[in-house]
Amino acid sequence: MDVRTPKVGYVTISGRIYVYNEDYQRLVYLAYRFRKAVVKATRMLTKGLSKDYVEKVITEDLNQGYAKSVVDTAKLMVKGAEYHGSNPLKIKVKKLFIASKGNSIYKGNRNIRLLSSNKLLVSYNFSKKPGLHNNWIECEARFGEEYIPLVNEVIGKAMNNELSYNARIVFRNGEIYLHLSIPVELYIKHFRKVDKEPSGDRIAAFDLNSDRINMVIIDRQGIIRETRTERFGEVNSPNYPGNKAWTLRLQALGRLLNYAYHHLVDTVVYEDLFKIKRRRIKKTRNRNGNRKANNFPKRMLLQHAITMALKYNFKVYLVNPSYTSRLAEKIKDRFGLDKHTVSAYLLGLRYLNPETYKRLLD
Structure with a gap:
């Protein structure tokens, strides 16, 4: 599924x-x-x-x-x-x-x-x-x-x-x-952010990472309407406090969800990290940054992201992320966007129209 x-x-x-x-x-x-x-x-x-x-x-x-x-x-x-x-x-x-x-x-x-x-x-x-x-x-x-x-x-x-x-x-x-x-x-x-239901019908898809969060807003035809990225690369720097890094991530996510609520979004899509049985190890030139990125509790951030979206009365879905990163790397130039933004778009597309997504794989 x-x-x-x-x-x-x-x-x-x-x-x-x-x-x-x-x-x-x-x-x-x-x-x-x-x-x-x-x-x-x-x-x-x-x-x-x-x-x-x-x-x-x-x-x-x-x-x-x-x-x-x-x-x-x-x-x-x-x-x-x-x-x-x-x-x-x-x-x-x-x-x-x-x-x-x-x-x-x-x-x-x-x-x-x-x-x-x-x-x-x-x-x-x-x-x-x-x-x-x-x-x-x-x-x-x-x-x-x-x-x-x-x-x-x-x-x-x-x-x-x-x-x-x-x-x-x-x-x-x-x-x-x-x-x-x-x-x-x-x-x-006790902590609902809004009193009214979202007014639109667009979809906000997210790509969560240790040093950035990418959001793509698409309409029901799968057309990209807006993209936004929150970056906080300093969190992977040596000796950067873990609690401060966590606060930055949650604040960034909160700003993106608030933006989505006020821009005709009623559905939020995240990657289903619970489908991944074993974590992929990423390598960078910075050994300390590599360690921090690989130790980043992405599933924990996802749990927070789900709850934060519910506080805006969004409908929330998890989408199987299999092959989205590889496909994003392959087709990013076609969209003129970075691979993380394209990954978010592919999640939204997979939620909206699985058949169109499958054709991109061919």
Whole structure:
């Protein structure tokens, strides 16, 4: 299937965690045990052991709720290693973290539970048996002011067992962060960019890259109406901060989506990166830039791009990108455009008229 609608169930928002004295020591110890269990699970899964068996083994060290999250995290890491052509048996986890899958039966989450927008409980129960317990680590949580109404609604529904949320605690650069995955419908409700539906019927197709984003707007006949490119080549420079690079990419994408909304676009098309089983390695003259480009989390940017498009009430589709880069390189001179812009155009054309696209391949 060349064209599909993306499945977006959850969106992740972030806050900060503050914990002190003995509770801090207990949280760090729990994170060490969780990380060790994840590495152990990656080895077992890579060797072909079943998910159920691995989960049973992990419950010797952590409770069942944590064990399920350990195995799910390990599976993702193994798939990620295979995608990048690495050996899953050599996976190393540097950062300390704790994860817990959502469960509406346990007021949203069994092990990492928000009581309010500023109070968080983290389970310190290592027992294999599920159920209620009183061994909690009490933490202070802080979210940006713009997230407070959303977080409060999530907590209210969770306390009534109406929804669940996944939670992850990450230790990074001396700080502790809380990442919450909440239902996308609630997120869009609070952060929608526009009130009206798009007024036109044109298609905006995107080509996402580490140092640029290309957009092509076409009409329903496949005619190119506009092209726009946002460039930020400095992000691949040595010592350029990763968080600043990420902000630049999202801001650039936001400007392009806003432009598309005000220029008769109602449909957005991205390349379906989940169709690619193994990542292609690109080489450049700059070794540091080459490393940054190849480590660029393109799938993560795609997830953000989908959510950002939904905030503009766009219809969003993912298109199989197979052969688009090679074909773009071949026919770019015919259009007088660079290969990235032509790649975006080919995605739009493949969505709009697969038969015309196939004729270009011949």
